[in-house]
Amino acid sequence: MGSALEFKDRRCRLSRVLCLLSAIALASFGSSDDPLMGFSPEAAKQQLATEEKFDSLIVQSDLPIWLKQFSAKPHHVGSPYGLKNAEYALSLFKQWGFDAEIERFYVLFPSPKERVLEMAGYRAKLQEPALKEDSTSRAPGGLQPYNAYSPDGDVTAKLVYVNYGMPKDYEVLESEGISVKGKIVISRYGGGWRGIKPKVAAEHGAIGCLIYSDPRDDGFYRGDVYPVGGYRNENGVQRGSIADMPLFPGDPLTPGEGASKEAKRLALKDAPTIAKIPTLPISYGDALPLLKTLRGPVAPDDWRGALPITYHIGPGDTDVHLKLKFNWQTVEARDVIAKVKGSELPDEWIIRGNHYDGWVLGAEDPLSGAVALMEEAKGIGGLLKTGWRPKRTMIYCLWDGEEPGLLGSTEWVETHAEELSKKAVAYLNTDSIGRGFFNVGGSHSLEKFVNQVERYVIDPETHLTIAERARAQKLVGASAADRKELRAKPDMPIGALGSGSDFSSFLQHIGIASFDMGFGGEGGGGVYHSTYDSYDWYTRFADPKLQYGFTTAQVGARIMTRLADADVLPFEFSNLAETIDKYAKELPKLVDTMRDETAEKNREILDGTLKATFDPLLPKAMPKIKDAVPTVDFTVLTKAVERLLSSAKKYSAVAGKAKASVALDEALMQTERSLLGSGLPRRPWYRHAIYAPGFYTGYGVKTLPAIREALEERNWSEATQQIPLVAATLDHLADAIEKATAIAARM
Ligand SMILES: [Zn+2]
Structure with missing residues (x-):
């Protein structure tokens, strides 16, 4: 089987003109020396015809309509608008011919009740005001900036700056003889997952933790800020979970078990994934006055951000007061589960998911991915109406409660673990989608398979295959040694999966071959987990026409239908x-x-x-x-x-x-x-x-x-x-x- 790259190189030897032509030739996809994995030649023809039919049944203009509707109001787990979105999606799945239902779980979901951050003569705003330039970012009833699963707390102490707050930053502090014991630490976002920051701070004896977005990593240093440009402005705050998910994700009170109404629950005080010290995320506008009060040594070069101050480590000479109280309520998480029963092998399941809950309006995260999944399901529904049926069962899932801790997907997997262990073939996940390059991580037993799918989908901007575009990008960024390895291999290596989205319980808890895929890398970042992740922002700065969401549906459908209809499952070891x-x-x-x-x-x-x-x-x-x-x-x-x-x-x-x-x-x-x-x-x-x-x-x-x-x-x-x-x-x-x-x- 010749790779796309060899194919291209061969032609390039002829002439530059032919080389250009080859790019166009590549765009007309798979050649006969690239037989579809798992299909006989006859069945492969049938499959390619099905894919062509699928493409004719989907419509790009659906995506912005759904995006606008789903992001019109805050839709975090347990919210009224979240339920509206779930019910609307449910009605669409049914209309398209799926056997669909809402499955409910009862999960611990704290929301902010009281947030105070102050020092002598200063009180932090802790607000993201509405912008007159973006009416789609107005979010009454939205969650104020907070870190979910911070404990309640009321602490007053001096402040120490800990850079990214990762273990190696504490080695630097130690070598300088600075202790955070009994202090409140202030860390910038980045360098590792946010939940690690309060965890490591608590291990070193800190009693409170602030996390702010420094403009060097996430703000004006990167580009113009919203609403002029797409980057984070001085009021933008990154919300996010700080549950100790490396221990286990899902509902903190029901580890390893589905959070049904009757499930046995841990007492709140015994829940091991709840953070140990009160923690609050803030904007760089709110962080600046605090950082200004710091004394002690000047921070090392690579600890300095882009604010107009000399970064000191501290401690400061001013006491800072942090008071946090949360509503520790149990809310309903609603997963939308839509099935098409396999005609020949109903007990072999191919599963597809994206979450639909957001921190506030969540246009990019997660709705850009959720509407792509919806369009894919609509196309599958269209195929059903032509008389096509998948051989194996297909299950489309919209997960709730991903943001606080992969709640909806984890509880579903824990509830159905036994059956899934017997029947699940693979799980395909997506989340936020933006303009740019195709990116996929997952089980390497399906690496060859997913590489082949990439050679059958066209990038909407370059008109190369998405495989070609991804390869070109990886080659540009690679070291000489990696470049050599990349060129020698017919397949692009796929990344290994850690965590951060709903594949975690499928792959790491019950061993189902999984992928996480998406597009991105060319939009301007800067509204992640803030109120400004809105429809206007997305359609101005991320992917104006949702072309990449549309392309995601094409990739997803190929993966799903090839897995569902292959004669032999396309695993390769x-x-x-x-x-x-x-x-x-x-x-x-x-x-x-x-x-x-x-x-x-x-x-x-x-x-x-x-x-x-x-x-x-x-x-x-x-x-x-x-x-x-x-x-x-x-x-x-x-x-x-x-x-x-x-x-x-x-x-x-x-x-x-x-x-x-x-x-x-x-x-x-x-x-x-x-x-x-x-x-x-x-x-x-x-x-x-x-x-x-x-x-x-x-x-x-x-x-x-x-x-x-x-x-x-x-x-x-x-x-x-x-x-x-x-x-x-x-x-x-x-x-x-x-x-x-x-x-x-x-x-
Ligand atoms: Zn997400």
Whole structure:
């Protein structure tokens, strides 16, 4: 099978003109040397005809109409307008021929009751005023800026600036002899997921946490601010959850169990994912007077933002008062679930989802993705009316309560875990969509498949395939070594998934092969989780005609219908095995790097030559000597990966000739499930051995997390314990692939 890139290179040798033509030729998609994965040549023709029919049934102009309607009023979980949107979507799904219903859960959802932030002579505004230039950003009844699952609190203390508030920032503070104990920290957004900031601050003894959007990362330093440009203005605040989702997502009171009315609930005081210290997000307008009061050392270069002040670390000489109270109510989360029963294999499920709840008006996040899903479902409904039926069951889901903590999707997965484990083939997620490049992350057993789909969809602006455009963008940004690797591989590597949207429970809790995909990278950012994420903002700065939402529907439909109608499920394991091999080889390298760095640092401390991090005039705290890094034995892991590589090759050799059978589908579906272990240390909800959100990164992924995190935390005995466990899980995967190979070869 020739890749699109080889195809292009071949032509480019002829002449520049032909090279240009080849771009146009590529736009007319798949060639005969690119047979559709999982389809016989006859069935492939049928499938391509179905896709063409689908394209003729969808209409771009639907998307802005729905976007405007769905974003007209605040629609957070439990809100009246959220219910209206759910009921409207439900009626559309029914009209299109889906068997649809609203499934309800009862989740803990605190909302702000009292918010005070003040110091002598100053009181923070904590408001996002309506703009006369944008009538679509007026949001009576919307949630005021807050961080969901902050505890109530009333604290008065001096302020310390902690940069992004990530663990490595505290190493800098420590080396400067500055403690946050008994202080309120002020951190800027960025550098890692927001929920990590209060978590790490509390671990270091802080009693309160403020998080502000610095204009260097998110504001006027990036571009003109709203409403002149698309970037965050001085009043814009990023709301967001700070539940400890790296422990488990979903309703904080019902871990591992669906939040039905009758479910057993933890007492609020025992809920482990609620943040430990009162935390409030603020605008840079509100942060500036506070930052001005800071004294102490000048912040290092890479800690400085773009506000017109000299950034000091603190503490300040002024007491700051932070008082927060929340309504700790239980609200109804409503998932809209719409099914089309498979005509031949009703017990094999292909699942598609996007959330529809927003923090306020949520035009970009999440409605740009939700309306794309709706258009896709409308097209599927159109196909149904022509007499087409999917072989396998398709389920379209609009999730509620994603913003506070993936509530709707997690509770649904926990409720149906047993059935999903038996029946789910794959889950496809989208969230916010913008102009730009196609981006996808997920299970590497479907990497080849999704790469092929990308070669069949046209980018609306460049008229290249979305695969070509994504490849060009990745090549531009890549290092020389990565570029070489990218060029050598027929498939674009897809990213590993951490967290941050509704795929988490499917993939990491119950082992369903999953993707998260979208477009973006060319719009101006700047309204994320604020009131100004409005219809006007979206249609001026993100994707004026929602062309990329429309294209998302085309990609989604191809993935969904190919998975639903393939003769043999298009799983492929060479890319997966090679990716795991790459992850596994990173681990001994990590140990070597840690060993060298530790030895070097210890030597400098002993020699008294440790270089000042910054401000050499201030007295330093004496850094501690760290234990030397021991030898870690990875032999069993290496052996397991070798076996996996060879099992994967054997499946690839027979996959093309395999005949359709329920037994083969079953075996293929179970491959991702075989990657579930007994759970990560101290957070057993996360059971996937390859992918997890990092305990100290939040959304950011850790691959082979049980081993990698133990190493990073210098917990050598835990790393040594985890290596054989992960190796055993890889053996389970090899077993599962070998089982599928035996079935495929038999026919
Ligand atoms: Zn979202």
